Amino acid sequence: MTTRPKSTHRKGERNPDDTLPTPAPMSVDTFDGKVHVEWDSEASVTNIGQLAFFIEFLKLGGRFDDWIDDCPLHYQSNNAPQKIDVLGSLFLSILSGHKRYAHLTALRADGVNPGLLGMNKVVSEDSARKAMKRMNPRDSEQWMQNHLLSCCEPLLSAPWILDVDTTIKPLYGHQELADKGYNPQKPGRPSHTYHTCMIANLRLILDVEVKAGSQSHSSHGLPGLMALLARLSHEQKPAFVRAILLGVAIR
Incomplete structure (x- = not known):
């Protein structure tokens, strides 16, 4: 009597030879205009790599604009940073899992996400600290x-x-x-x-x-x-x- 050979792969596992097709580019509406998101299976994964989709949600729902406008942070000097740059820097830092103001420095090399939020730049940690002190608790x-x-x-x-x-x-x-x-x-x-x-x-x-x-x-x-x-x-x-x-x- 002969028995059937056991399957190499357990039920539910995918055969490594079966590759999924690469998704087509997607159009996402951001504060910097429409951008096209393409998936690269060879690229490394980042913690906020899919932030563009969340930014589209914030824009279409009016959440981010109202949050910035209602913030009780006001500057009088022409040399002061823009309010959107300060709050946007803190926003990106929190989403990145940062726990200290000093971690803002890691975002200053990001040339994509700040622009998608409509920011001009990522502010320094000192600017973020001073901004928090200016706001009435x-x-x-x-x-x-x-x-x-x-x-x-x-x-x-x-x-x-x-x-x-x-x-x-x-x-x-x-x-x-x-x-x-x-x-x-x-x-x-x-x-x-x-x-x-x-x-x-x-x-x-x-x-x-x-x-x-x-x-x-x-x-x-x-x-x-x-x-x-x-x-x-x-x-x-x-x-x-x-x-x-x-x-x-x-x-």
């Missing part, structure tokens, strides 16, 4: 809260659940509000506490409050939660809030 907070909420407003007409979560972030520098608090992973390490309000399941962030590491108790996040609920209209309010506040579950 309260006005800046209101600016970001309004635009975060506007991104999710179309979803709030349906019944939804508001989740409140507390996250501990260990710190290794001399950041403001770095304090020792509840930190089960690294006891004694200074940290920040993030009190986050989000749409359950979708994980869309509605608001985040950064507190000192010693303010991890839910009572420190209660004022921010109540302020968020106050900003929502009656039709936008959640069906219930899922949180642990002062030892009592709110549902």
Whole structure:
């Protein structure tokens, strides 16, 4: 009796001889006009290589222009950098996974993405720091809260659940509000506490409050939660809030 030879490839694996056809060039509308995106199977992968498609989304939805215009950053000197260059540099840096102002230097060699955003250049880390200091903290907070909420407003007409979560972030520098608090992973390490309000399941962030590491108790996040609920209209309010506040579950 003879048996059938076993297949070399398991079910579901693709035969290496079967190559997929290269996608045709795609036209993408950016702030620098229309560009054509071509796929190169031989090129190396970059972390923001597909940013052109996200830029098209920002332009067609009017998200980026409104975000720039509403920013409470104002210059009076003719030698000051353009507001779009400052905010665009921070925008690209965040998307690249950067965590420090000094990382902006890595973007200064990018000759493609800044232009697609309508920027003239990537600013230096010193210009970014000075820009943040010029902005009024309260006005800046209101600016970001309004635009975060506007991104999710179309979803709030349906019944939804508001989740409140507390996250501990260990710190290794001399950041403001770095304090020792509840930190089960690294006891004694200074940290920040993030009190986050989000749409359950979708994980869309509605608001985040950064507190000192010693303010991890839910009572420190209660004022921010109540302020968020106050900003929502009656039709936008959640069906219930899922949180642990002062030892009592709110549902």
